[in-house]
Amino acid sequence: MMKSIAIYNNKGGCGKSTSVINLAYEFAAHSKVLVIDTDGQSNTSRFFIDEPKTYLEDILLGKGGKINTEITRYDNISIVSATAAINNAVGIFSGFSDEKQSAIADKIVNSNSDFDIVIVDLPPAMNVVTAHIVGACDFVFVPVELGTFAIQGIPKVTDVIASCKARFGGAFINKFDKKNSADVALMQMFSELMGDKALATTIPYSKVIKNSISFKTTAREYMGWTNAGKAFGQLADEIRERIGG
Ligand SMILES: Nc1ncnc2c1ncn2[C@@H]1O[C@H](COP(=O)(O)OP(=O)(O)O)[C@@H](O)[C@H]1O
Numbered sequence: 321m322m323k324s325i326a327i328y329n330n331k332g333g334c335g336k337s338t339s340v341i342n343l344a345y346e347f348a349a350h351s352k353v354l355v356i357d358t359d360g361q362s363n364t365s366r367f368f369i370d371e372p373k374t375y376l377e378d379i380l381l382g383k384g385g386k387i388n389t390e391i392t393r394y395d396n397i398s399i400v401s402a403t404a405a406i407n408n409a410v411g412i413f414s415g416f417s418d419e420k421q422s423a424i425a426d427k428i429v430n431s432n433s434d435f436d437i438v439i440v441d442l443p444p445a446m447n448v449v450t451a452h453i454v455g456a457c458d459f460v461f462v463p464v465e466l467g468t469f470a471i472q473g474i475p476k477v478t479d480v481i482a483s484c485k486a487r488f489g490g491a492f493i494n495k496f497d498k499k500n501s502a503d504v505a506l507m508q509m510f511s512e513l514m515g516d517k518a519l520a521t522t523i524p525y526s527k528v529i530k531n532s533i534s535f536k537t538t539a540r541e542y543m544g545w546t547n548a549g550k551a552f553g554q555l556a557d558e559i560r561e562r563i564g565g
């Protein structure tokens with residue numbers, strides 16, 4: 321059965337798009353994956369295809385039909401991309417009844433039975449469109465870049481997830497620096513605060529992850545023999561287990 325997850329945090333730069341890209345790649349080793357980019361900044365779209373076109377906009381405006389997806393350079397990964405044009409659609413969409421909004425969001429996420437896993441990338445600020453798309457997903461996972469404010473902000477993030485009527489699947493640490501004693505202490509706080517919602521996998525801060533994206537490859541393709549190159553594989557396995565996918 322198809323499973324859908326969204327990657328969300330209201331902080332920019334914590335690694336949402338990086339996680340979506342690398343998780344999609346790892347899932348694609350065993351599954352047919354659909355990436356849905358809802359961020360008008362198009363970072364994830366541009367990673368996968370040269371010229372993103374906003375098909376999402378048409379469907380948001382209720383122009384019927386099956387949603388258009390585009391195959392990427394990876395056989396098992398397709399995408400619904402986002403461009404800045406998506407921001408125009410948000411205003412019109414907001415005029416629809418809540419029922420219609422939910423039905424459209426559900427169609428975007430769940431109508432494509434060709435895929436095993438749908439993974440949604442989000443902008444930092446929720447809008448009426450992203451809120452309904454998150455609500456249509458089975459689970460939401462949250463990347464956290466450690467910092468006192470980031471940890472204090474987690475309850476706000478889980479509140480937003482709940483207000484979208486979505487299920488919080490868990491949070492994971494990204495950009496972890498094991499040589500930084502502050503990060504080690506904050507990781508302890510994170511584990512205590514999150515309990516069983518803390519994923520065991522921690523993604524290290526690494527040039528492998530940072531540079532791979534610049535070269536338009538995933539961390540595993542770039543340096544799969546390193547810990548950083550393998551980290552998203554572990555995370556994908558853990559998420560798969562949590563969602564029963
Ligand atoms: N684990 C990591 N190690 C090093 N750099 C990272 C890591 N994760 C993300 N980055 C870098 O941090 C920046 C922000 O990441 P991004 O995925 O775009 O965040 P978001 O989508 O949440 O705004 C990018 O330059 C990315 O390459």
Ligand SMILES: [Mg+2]
Binds near residue numbers: 359442
């Ligand atoms: Mg992003």
